[in-house]
Amino acid sequence: MMDMPAHEIVERLKKPPPLCRPFVSVDEAPAECLNLMNECWNEDPSKRPSFDEIFKQFRGISRGRRANIIDSMLRMLEQYSSNLEDLIRERTDELEVERTKTDKLIGQLLPKSVAQALKKGKPVQPEDYSDCTLYFSDIVGFTTISALSEPIEVVDLLNDLYTMFDAIIATHDVYKVETIGDAYMVASGVPNRNGNRHAAEVSNMSLDILHSIGAFKIKHMPEIKVKIRIGLHSGPVVAGVVGLTMPRYCLFGDTVTTASHMESSGLPYRIHISLSTVKVLTSLKVGYHIDTRKAQVKGVEDTYWLMGRDGFNKPLPIPPDLAGGASNHGISLDEIPVERRQKFLDRQSKIKK
Incomplete structure (x- = not known):
């Protein structure tokens, strides 16, 4: 018309x-x-x-x-x-469920405040933290365990171990920074400031982890006990996001280096802590049990062992000894199962050649 x-x-x-x-x-x-x-x-x-x-x-x-x-x-x-x-x-509900899953996943990879800023396209500026405590742990003799295992068995071992660790740290005010191979790094006081409780939170977490590792079994090699070294140190750090593709939340400063050194210079089934961490724990007056480890080098300050806490009744694994040496930083031949021992010896002879 x-x-x-x-x-x-x-x-x-x-x-x-x-x-x-x-x-x-x-x-x-x-x-x-x-x-x-x-x-x-x-x-x-x-x-x-x-x-x-x-x-x-x-x-x-x-x-x-x-x-x-x-x-x-x-x-x-x-x-x-x-x-x-x-x-x-229906589609809106499905979208909301997927958005919740995505937010949860991003929240596990990055701190919530950082994730929100990145989602909005805002730059994340590096931030200074004057007080925090860092945790490092490492598996004793991990190279030997890897040599005795198939690649998929190594992956299963680390997944089982760190899934157990993740469940423990969820009950403490700490933030898991990263895992690199068999190294596990945790911080408290970063990115959420918590006054001077950071040392207590990490110490309590360390005692829980040390207790749990005593009963942990490797599925494919239950005869070999998993022993870890733990190192703690307190001090200032700078935190920031590095990279645009797969961004990582990283910590920088001497505190990180010292905490890593506390772990590497420690002993199996021991929590090795620095003087700065001891001072914070002592100021809290909670009743932490601390032993002095005399400095190995003249002129270097003493370090300490965290042995327990008043009210902490969970059994801890018994350290092999307090002396340094290969038995404390690796796995002895006697600990290796007979059926895998020859494989290890053959591998060692090839490396020497």
């Missing part, structure tokens, strides 16, 4: 003014239908009738008579609208 091609009608509808509306002769439809059409074209969406209202008006227009075509059309429109709403609601 408008005598225009469809695309031109669409363009006029998209770009008023003037408003583009069809002119329907009064002879072509009842007056009630024409009025209803005009209501549906109202420029204010809030003044347009809903599908339910349209259905009711058509019922009145037909005065109870069956109008199959109109009724069918309205039912189809009503059903389509209802189905569309249900579909949108």
Whole structure:
């Protein structure tokens, strides 16, 4: 009736003014239908009738008579609208579930504050932390264990061990920084500042980890006990995000180096702590049991062993001894199962050649 091609009608509808509306002769439809059409074209969406209202008006227009075509059309429109709403609601719920999963995963990879800033496209500035405590641990003789195992067995070992560690640290106010091979790094006081409780949180976590490692078994080599060295140190660090692809939250400073050295210079089944950590623990007056380890080098300050805490009744594994040497930093030949011993000896002879 408008005598225009469809695309031109669409363009006029998209770009008023003037408003583009069809002119329907009064002879072509009842007056009630024409009025209803005009209501549906109202420029204010809030003044347009809903599908339910349209259905009711058509019922009145037909005065109870069956109008199959109109009724069918309205039912189809009503059903389509209802189905569309249900579909949108279902897809929105699915999207919310997936978004929650993604946020949870990102929160496990990066601190929440850092993750939120990165999601908004904001730069994450490095931040100074004047007080924190760092934890490092390492598996004694991991190179030997790897040599005695298949690659998939090494992966399973680390996954089992660090899944157990992850469950323990979830009960303390600490942040897992990273794992590199068999090294496990945790911090407290970073990125959430917690006053001077950082040393206590890491110390309590270390005692729980040392207790759990005593009962840990390697699935493919239950004869070999997993022994770890633990080192703690307290001090200032700088924290920041490094990289854009697979960004990592990293800590920098002498505190990191010293904490790593406390671990590497420690002994199996021992928690090796520095003087700065001892001072913080002593100030808390919680009752930590600390023994002095005399400095190995003249002029170097003493370090200490964390032996326990008042009220901590969980059994701890017994250290092999307090002396240095290969037996404390590796696995002796006697500990290796007989069926794997020859494989280890063959590997060692190839390395020497």
